[in-house]
Amino acid sequence: MASLTVRKLDEALKASLRLRAARAGRSVEDEVRMILREAAETEAPAKALPGPARNTPAQLHRTRTHSATELPRVTLIIGGGIAAYKALDLIRRLKERGIHVRCVMTRAAQQFVTPLTAGALADERCYTDLFDAQSEFDAGHIRLARDTDLIIVAPATADLMAKMAQGQADDLATAILLATNRPVLVAPAMNPLMWANAATKRNVAQLARDGVSFIGPNSGEMAEANEAGVGRMSEPTEIAVAAEAMLRPPQTGPLAGKKILITAGPTHEPIDPVRYIANRSSGKQGFAIAASAAETGAEVTLISGPVDLDDPAGVRVIRVESARDMLAQVERALPVDIAIFAAAVADWRVANAGAQKIKKTAGGMPQLALVENPDILATISKLKQNRPQLVIGFAAETQNLIENATSKLKRKGCDWIVANDVSPASGVMGGDRNTVHVLTLDKSDIAVDSWPVMTKEEVADALVAKIAETIA
Ligand code: CTP
Numbered sequence: 001m002a003s004l005t006v007r008k009l010d011e012a013l014k015a016s017l018r019l020r021a022a023r024a025g026r027s028v029e030d031e032v033r034m035i036l037r038e039a040a041e042t043e044a045p046a047k048a049l050p051g052p053a054r055n056t057p058a059q060l061h062r063t064r065t066h067s068a069t070e071l072p073r074v075t076l077i078i079g080g081g082i083a084a085y086k087a088l089d090l091i092r093r094l095k096e097r098g099i100h101v102r103c104v105m106t107r108a109a110q111q112f113v114t115p116l117t118a119g120a121l122a123d124e125r126c127y128t129d130l131f132d133a134q135s136e137f138d139a140g141h142i143r144l145a146r147d148t149d150l151i152i153v154a155p156a157t158a159d160l161m162a163k164m165a166q167g168q169a170d171d172l173a174t175a176i177l178l179a180t181n182r183p184v185l186v187a188p189a190m191n192p193l194m195w196a197n198a199a200t201k202r203n204v205a206q207l208a209r210d211g212v213s214f215i216g217p218n219s220g221e222m223a224e225a226n227e228a229g230v231g232r233m234s235e236p237t238e239i240a241v242a243a244e245a246m247l248r249p250p251q252t253g254p255l256a257g258k259k260i261l262i263t264a265g266p267t268h269e270p271i272d273p274v275r276y277i278a279n280r281s282s283g284k285q286g287f288a289i290a291a292s293a294a295e296t297g298a299e300v301t302l303i304s305g306p307v308d309l310d311d312p313a314g315v316r317v318i319r320v321e322s323a324r325d326m327l328a329q330v331e332r333a334l335p336v337d338i339a340i341f342a343a344a345v346a347d348w349r350v351a352n353a354g355a356q357k358i359k360k361t362a363g364g365m366p367q368l369a370l371v372e373n374p375d376i377l378a379t380i381s382k383l384k385q386n387r388p389q390l391v392i393g394f395a396a397e398t399q400n401l402i403e404n405a406t407s408k409l410k411r412k413g414c415d416w417i418v419a420n421d422v423s424p425a426s427g428v429m430g431g432d433r434n435t436v437h438v439l440t441l442d443k444s445d446i447a448v449d450s451w452p453v454m455t456k457e458e459v460a461d462a463l464v465a466k467i468a469e470t471i472a
Pocket residue numbers: 263323341342343344345346347373374375376377378392393394395396397408
């Protein structure tokens with residue numbers, strides 16, 4: 001048998017071979033053997049190098065419409081935290097969005113999930129070692145750092161972020177992060193005290209200055225018993241949507257390059273672990289505005305209370321429960337150019353929400369003391385620093401619509417108010433249609449623009465068009 005020396009091939013063919021080998025998780029020599037075997041089996045004439053073999057029905061389906069090289073590519077670096085199990089779901093969420101995923105695991109991550117599982121889900125071997133004989137003979141970490149459109153670090157532990165901030169490169173994950181010139185999205189996950197620690201804050205600030213993007217962490221229960229707070233890794237779908245937005249080619253459209261923040265839905269204010277105060281908001285209007293804004297090229301963050309609606313395409317959605325969670329996420333999303341507060345935020349919460357279910361007792365009814373929630377719209381409208389250029393509130397009224405909306409506009413300090421009649425007869429709450437009046441403040445003059453009854457999508461399109469006209 002004739003022997004073949006890969007080094008003697010021309011550079012373009014070598015690069016193509018390396019790419020194909022890396023995608024299949026094989027050495028270049030093995031890949032050549034595979035190509036020869038396939039050629040011999042099918043007796044097909046040699047063509048341009050095809051993509052790696054794919055096995056799952058979804059992949060087989062996908063290869064009919066996309067070639068492997070057309071798929072956007074993500075390198076997912078899985079750090080060593082309990083949230084590593086969620087990274088496995090993230091692989092699926094990315095793949096269902098047509099994104100090719102290649103996994104890298106730190107040594108600590110392998111204490112939580114195995115490279116075999118990540119490799120099986122990604123359809124490509126998972127990389128773990130800096131000095132891997134199979135991939136490092138041609139500086140594999142440099143290839144892994146560059147042969148991708150985006151690097152996601154999920155979960156990003158406090159330790160991994162500290163190494164990134166320092167520029168350390170003593171394992172494959174950190175070497176890739178140091179060698180890359182691609183965008184990096186980090187999803188931190190750690191105990192709330194570690195997240196709040198001054199050292200972590202310094203590292204996060206440094207990484208943000210270095211151009212790293214962050215998603216999360218969210219607040220909620222920790223894996224550790226009786227621990228809760230900010231530190232939970234964002235949900236896989238949230239990370240996948242953020243990744244999708246970062247992979248999208250630069251947007252064109254009237255609001256391209258603008259950052260828009262939108263609140264939507266009701267808030268749930270806990271009474272005890274099983275009961276809450278809520279309202280009838282469906283979130284439909286806020287979601288429709290988010291979808292419409294994303295279509296005009298804006299970078300949209302939608303912060304929503306509990307609703308039964310799917311994420312609008314191309315929108316980063318952050319789900320929250322209470323008014324205080326919503327305010328915290330709004331503040332984290334700043335600075336933005338435009339903020340639209342369509343949420344029906346509960347005005348009050350229970351002063352001392354019980355940790356245990358309130359039981360019926362012979363002593364009679366429980367007395368619930370209420371305290372006022374923060375007013376998110378007023379807080380953001382009155383900011384001295386980071387106030388969005390345009391702040392829009394909603395006024396849900398059941399009587400004296402224009403009068404009440406006018407006083408709300410003045411009281412809250414926003415620029416526009418979208419006033420709507422939410423009396424039961426209007427069918428607006430939970431319904432598909434809306435009749436709105438847009439009050440705009442120009443110096444001390446208030447103009448009222450009354451629109452005919454429209455679907456919530458039409459209201460959204462009209463509002464976004466009015467914003468584009470004003471901002472342009
Ligand atoms: N809003 C807010 N935070 C709150 C209450 C309201 O951000 N705690 C915002 C809403 O998203 C909306 C606007 O303020 O954009 C008006 O909300 P609305 O419920 O109509 O007004 P309230 O301020 O609650 O006044 P009232 O209940 O007395 O009508």
